[in-house]
Amino acid sequence: MKSRLIGAVIAGTLALAAPAKAEITVCAWGTITGPDALVNGMTYGTRDYLEYLNQSKGGVAGNKIRVLMLDGRYKLDEELKIYRRCADQEQAVVINGWSTGASKALRDQIQEDGIPFISESFASEVLDPQKYPYTFIAGPTYEQQMIIALRDLVAKGGKKVVLMYSDNEYGRGPVNVVRHSGIIEKLGLEVADLVEYRYDAQDVTAQMLRIKSKNPDLVYVQGSTPQLLVLLRDAAKAGLPARLFVSNLYNISPAIPEQLGAAAEGFRAIQTYSFYGSDIPAMKEIAAYGAKNEIEKKDIYFIKGWLKGKVIAAAIEKVINDNKGQVPTDIKAFRKSVREAMEGLKDFDNGGITPPFTYADHQGSVQARVAEIKNGQYVPVGSWINAR
């Protein structure tokens, strides 16, 4: 009894003497409500992975992660406000932002503040490891995704392509970059037409009839799911099959086959991450998390979010381990070290979400493949291609 008591006293003293574990803040904002909320699983996925670590492993290197998920509503002023809150009030060590516009408006500020920033945008304009060392993205750029689709067309013997895009930066920007790069001509393709549509268009029948008159082999759409629903519906009306259309990652959405049914059969999109529910180690983690918590978004975007969570956690863990198990007390130094750790990730095993990647290029995996809607499901129809 006496020895037990002494043991308890020693254990209690040791527990009190042990340094208190710090709480680390990570900020993630997305369009929780707003025009592109269909793909906001990217934000939920990051939050849920870090929560998974909190629940299953007591956080990262024994330190709880406080995840702040906020709604940027796809409004520039709201996103700028949230950035300041995260950087200043919340003292976040990493920020996961959303739109191309905000990423561009903040890109100088981010470097001045020295905060690792992962943008959901795939725009090449925000990616420049030399000029913007603190800005990262998580996959192939929109331009690289478009080139993959064009290469696929060449491999199948196609010649004529129509480029279709929304009348905003997200639509026009990447199309302009690819057109002016000369790669389309280099691939031996002909641009049969350039077709622009309003990003909130409710009827594009006229544009579809125009495309039909050009008789293209492929229509590449730089758009998002809400627009693709309108586009594919009106394409069917005009007698254009969905198999003619290819778009980027942001159109691997269950909403397309669910809402369009047969009119969506054959539609293709660029897949850059494993599907939700695929047989990969990361899904086992998700299942374990889902056993105790409700997973609100079960799609490929959630998987992307899970991947970003893994990157953030791995970088933070490395910094703490390098600092003899302690969380750096100086937030500026902590942020700088996390940025370096992110950039230093090499052959990073992310549980099969993408092939292992090195993050020195601030992009991570640039592997992609074409997925097609067959019987209401997206199915990979090609092997992984290096988008670079």
Add this chain to the structure above:
Amino acid sequence: MTKRSILIAAALAAAFALLGYESSRFWAYLIYAVAISAIGAMSLNLLIGFCGQITFAQGALIGVGAYAAGNLGNAGWGGFSLIGAGVCGALCSALIGLPALRLRGLYFAISTLAAQFILSYLFKILQPLTNGVSGLVVKPLVLFGRSVASDQEYAVIAITILFLTWLFLARLAQTDVGRAFLVVRESELVARGMGIDVSRTKMKAFLLSGFFAGLCGGLLAFTSRLANPEAFEIGLSVDQTAMIIVGGLGSLSGSIVGAIFVTLLPEAIQRIGELMPSADLVSAFREMAFGGLIILFLLLEPRGLVSLARRLRSRWGGSRSSAEPQVARPGGALANDVEPVLKGRKA
């Protein structure tokens, strides 16, 4: 406007400028966001509340100022780029106001709505001036040869410009021009009978209102570092209109109160909502609460928060605040506590 009211306003401006300078970046951001919105709201109130010209093109006019300031600032105009933004806003506003010489009421309002859409479209296609849909990246404002980079400095600048705008407009309201605005608002027929050149008076209102809308846009461009067409769409016009309705039509201080309310209320609701478990719920709650409060104001206090504050003060035995610019109306009443301008609405 008495010396006392100017001193109170100056003291308040100095206090908020100091607060902005000493506070963290987030609070400094909130302070200048409110100040910039208030400048825009005052410019809109000049047109709608004082002169009775209903417009829906305020968002586009702010956009004109943003692009003008961005281009001029990037070309090295420094502080003059803000004045240039104001001038561009004024010229554009005068163009939008031209139909007002022939149209009235709802018909004119619809013509301004068309102007809003035309300008929004021009922002997207005038590539050399606006950089199209990608938006114009704006360099920091240069004042006295020094680049303004911090949020705290922008807070001081925005508060200073807000104070000067208030001072100018409050003084204007007491001049013959200001009184002419009010007469035109109440009845163009009476105004003509009194020898007021209605067309010229309206044009003055458009020029002045456009100048301050442009100034607001200029500040917005420098603080957000990006002039993007999506930021100047009809939604911004709606926000600005909400500010003057909530604050009080025909009241300058009401414009400021409305700007505070519309800018800060969503943030306040957001913080309260974060105590709730689901992120979707938080955002939905924020939108619903904001919309619901606007409807409540329209139903219960259509004269705005300023009128509500005045009634509460008088009920509790207080006296009228002398900080409020007292705009003389024909008949000796005050412009900021008169019946609403919008025809057919009961106060």
